[in-house]
Amino acid sequence: MNDPGPALQARGLECVRSDSLLFSGLNLSVRTGQVLQIEGPNGSGKTSLLRILAGLTPPSDGEVLWRGENILRRRSAFLSEVSYLGHQLGLKAELSVEENLRLSLALNGLSFSPVRLAEALQAVGLAGREDSPARALSAGQRQRITLARLILSTATLWILDEPFTALDASGVTLVETLLAAHLNRGGLAVLTSHQAVQINGGLIKLALA
Numbered sequence: 001m002n003d004p005g006p007a008l009q010a011r012g013l014e015c016v017r018s019d020s021l022l023f024s025g026l027n028l029s030v031r032t033g034q035v036l037q038i039e040g041p042n043g044s045g046k047t048s049l050l051r052i053l054a055g056l057t058p059p060s061d062g063e064v065l066w067r068g069e070n071i072l073r074r075r076s077a078f079l080s081e082v083s084y085l086g087h088q089l090g091l092k093a094e095l096s097v098e099e100n101l102r103l104s105l106a107l108n109g110l111s112f113s114p115v116r117l118a119e120a121l122q123a124v125g126l127a128g129r130e131d132s133p134a135r136a137l138s139a140g141q142r143q144r145i146t147l148a149r150l151i152l153s154t155a156t157l158w159i160l161d162e163p164f165t166a167l168d169a170s171g172v173t174l175v176e177t178l179l180a181a182h183l184n185r186g187g188l189a190v191l192t193s194h195q196a197v198q199i200n201g202g203l204i205k206l207a208l209a
């Protein structure tokens with residue numbers, strides 16, 4: 001069987017922010033079934049790198065490849081295969097849990113049945129909270145809404161900026177379980193985290209200075 005090669009690659013990436021060079025000459029590759037954990041101190045460019053890989057911010061130099069093609073050449077097709085979870089959760093405080101999910105997925109051209117919604121909320125521990133406004137939830141519960149969004153997503157590539165933020169021990173385990181299931185389905189992920197990620201196999205690391 002032919003090796004399809006890495007699904008996600010970066011070649012010679014450089015990032016400059018506010019006249020400061022965060023990194024340069026950065027190369028990486030991630031195959032399906034793998035999680036790339038990006039480590040480094042605050043200010044080292046971890047979030048900037050995630051945004052570049054997600055196609056949200058252009059690099060100062062270098063390129064990102066998805067399935068062997070520069071993501072800028074097939075931007076719409078690439079973005080349809082990416083789910084990005086950033087520091088800003090993208091929730092509207094006045095909307096309910098269900099309304100936030102429906103709005104977020106509709107913006108990405110996705111729809112889902114009430115059954116799938118109920119299953120996703122059950123999986124993340126928010127069953128019975130469908131009608132609760134986001135402003136009434138704890139930080140950890142709001143983070144769980146974004147995890148439900150991942151469950152309902154069809155994206156192959158997950159890019160997650162500190163997905164364990166505000167989560168208790170059960171929430172951390174939930175993220176790791178979702179990641180393992182995603183990898184088993186042929187997905188891949190890139191994430192930042194200040195803590196160890198417990199994934200059986202498929203974990204690779206990149207340290208930024």
